[in-house]
Amino acid sequence: MQKSLHIDPDKCTGCLQCELACSHVNEGVFNPAKSRIKVFNFHDQGRMVPYTCTQCDEAWCMQACPVDAITLDAETGAKVVSDALCVGCKVCTIACPFGTVNYNASTGKVIKCDLCGGDPECAKACPTAAITYVDANWTGLDRMRQWAAKTDAGAQAEA
Amino acid sequence: MQHVIVGAGPAGVVAAETLRKGDRAADIVLIGDEPEPPYSRMAIPYVLEGMIEQSGTYLRKAQGHYEDLGIQYRQGRAEALAAADGTLTLEGGEAVSYDRLLIATGATPLSPPVPGLDLPGVHNCWTLADCREIAALLGDDANVVLIGAGFIGCIIMEALAKRCGTLSVVEMEDRMVSRMMDATAGGMLERWCAAKDIRVLTSARVTAIEAAKGAGGDKAVVLDSGERLDAHLVVLAVGVAPNIGFLEGSGIRTDHGVLVNEHLESSAAGVFAAGDVAQGLDFSTGEYSVHAIQPTATEHGRIAALNMLGRRAHYKGSLNMNVLATVGLVSSSFGSWEGVAGGDSGVAVDEDAFKYLRLEFEGDHLVGALGLGLTDHVGVIRGLIQNRTALAEWKEKLLENPHRVMEAYVAHSQT
CATH class of the missing domain: 3.50.50.60 (FAD/NAD(P)-binding domain)
Structure with missing residues (x-):
């Protein structure tokens, strides 16, 4: 059974442990700006919403990459950027309608969530279980997929 | 079949x-x-x-x-x-x-209508073969003239600048990348290039490329102002x-x-x-x-x-969008970035930090955007435009501060 990140904003306290864990493990620095998961703070509503790549089936980033630098990890379902192949052209950053691929100017490469190879640090670091890594069927993934379908970015084939 | x-x-x-x-x-x-x-x-x-x-x-x-x-x-x-x-x-x-x-x-590639394009050391930058020819002529002492500051010109500028002596850029429009930059963004980009020791001449036309052996190269790019730019290498990128x-x-x-x-x-x-x-x-x-x-x-x-294959697949249309880095300054544009009749614009500009974001709305829908110096979450602009998301109260917030665009997106997708 493939697993995916399940995010429950109601449980998020905005402690940002996920951002720190992500940037530390993936970029070697405690710098939320380099995190692949981002907590949005809606002050006026008192809500915190962690947000990252849903590893969507459409994989706009992967489809748009001109040099085959983004591939599917068959085990986790993650779309993974190869630093060795990425040239930093940034086309994936505008192609992803979810805004979850960012350009890292200090490395000249793009960064996105790769589920840490199947053991996501953000989920481990979250003290309130707002972020969990669970069987895909149990997540709110359907809701995300609906949004993905609605987004209708570019070409939806009606085969 | x-x-x-x-x-x-x-x-x-x-x-x-x-x-x-x-x-x-x-x-x-x-x-x-x-x-x-x-x-x-x-x-x-x-x-x-x-x-x-x-x-x-x-x-x-x-x-x-x-x-x-x-x-x-x-x-x-x-x-x-x-x-x-x-x-x-x-x-x-x-x-x-x-x-x-x-x-x-x-x-x-199009050719500018000027004599001298057949001189040695005048190249397009379009194919891998062109790339090999250009690479062979680059070097610390090479004076390079780039004709055209459009998409391709801007994207190759960094590589040329890193591997040459001097780099001059000649653009006939009144600003760089006129197809994805308004006057504000174009001006910032020109200032950015000048700070990197790249001479950018806008509203300048090349009238000829002439063989002219001298200390500065073996040819000269002649401008309509009369100025002559000595060059070892001329790169054409006019579209x-x-x-x-x-x-x-x-x-x-x-x-x-x-x-x-x-x-x-x-x-x-x-x-x-x-x-x-x-x-x-x-x-x-x-x-x-x-x-x-x-x-x-x-x-x-x-x-x-x-x-x-015989499946009647429908194409719902292509959203014009671009992203490019000009000697390190990232710019992006989406859809109707110049705005639409009767629409509204939200603009945030920070000249000193080289940051600029212009959002264009029709009703409470985002229809276009232009950004400079932005590298995070830019793809949501595509999502919001192509999803034709009704932004409701978020439109006002975005008119006030366009940089909250990712928040607007998360607010709509995660409720």
Whole structure:
């Protein structure tokens, strides 16, 4: 059974442990700006919403990459950027309608969530279980997929 | 079924792969006109910069990728098309028969109308062969003149600047990248380049390139102001035009490119077009435009192939969007970034930090955007535009502070 990140904003306290864990493990620095998961703070509503790549089936980033630098990890379902192949052209950053691929100017490469190879640090670091890594069927993934379908970015084939 | 694809760029390659996925038995012929494996022109600047080898530009990295898929990749250049009898003629006279044809011949660089383009050391930067010629002439003592500060000119500027003595850029428009920059963004970009010791001359026309041996090079680029720029190397980047010359006399309807319907089919049944050569539906305007961009090329390739397989796949239109870095300053544009009649704009500009974001609305929908110095979450702009998201109370917030665009998106998708 493939697993995916399940995010429950109601449980998020905005402690940002996920951002720190992500940037530390993936970029070697405690710098939320380099995190692949981002907590949005809606002050006026008192809500915190962690947000990252849903590893969507459409994989706009992967489809748009001109040099085959983004591939599917068959085990986790993650779309993974190869630093060795990425040239930093940034086309994936505008192609992803979810805004979850960012350009890292200090490395000249793009960064996105790769589920840490199947053991996501953000989920481990979250003290309130707002972020969990669970069987895909149990997540709110359907809701995300609906949004993905609605987004209708570019070409939806009606085969 | 015999599928023939003429043109081995991203549109052609994605189409070939989609055809194979949908039909294990079909004959698939992919014809390219350069003696290289299918590669990405977009990656050429990074070869020039020395960041990757030429093989780093290849569209697919696995050895034997095309053979393994049973895609016959071969060399050839289209010369004529007889759509009525399903025959494509290649240069040299060979006739290739097809049941379904995809025209994915891309574009060719335009030449400025000036004498001296045939002098040694005057090159386009379009093919890997061009890239090798340019790389051979670069060096610490080389004076380089780049003609054209459009998309390609700006993307190769960094590689040229890093590997030459002096770099001058001549642009005939009144600002850099006029097709994706307003006056504010263009001005900031020019200032950014000046700070990097790149001399950018806008509203300047080249009248000739002349042989002129001297300390500064072996030729001179002559401007309409009378100024002469000595150069060892002149790089041309004044734009490109779709490769439709071989369709003359074929009866296939063309305008700027090959006119295609929502199935990516041309006016001739069984003949499709995709990518930089195709003039298809524009998501923003509802009109037919050539969008010479990578995402459109791959979308076109996939949808055209589905239709070639006999599935009636509809294309809902291409959103024009661009991203480029000019000596490190990232800019991006989406859709109707110049705004629409009766629309509203939200603008945030920080000249000192080289940050700029302009959002364009129609009603409470986002329809276009232009950004400078932004690298995080920019893709949501595409999502919001193509989803035609009703922004409701978030429109006011965005007019006040356009940088909250990702928040607006999360607020709409996570409730």
